[in-house]
């Protein structure tokens with residue numbers, strides 16, 4: 001699953017050729033789906049049920065926090 005959505009624990013390692021919609025500054029910590037506390041280093045994500053993602057991470061299901 002992590003591979004299917006191009007998850008990287010550090011957004012600087014995102015494959016930008018494969019995921020052109022990625023833009024610098026996007027990360028799990030400012031994704032609408034991120035369930036960690038503000039400022040936490042990791043937290044839950046419904047894309048990865050039962051697992052934590054890094055606040056510095058990114059995947060192609062990223063949704064800008066409204």
Ligand code: SF4
Pocket residue numbers: 007027028029031032033034035045046047053057058059060061062063
């Ligand atoms: S959907 Fe992707 S970018 Fe958003 S918190 Fe989950 S793993 Fe991170």
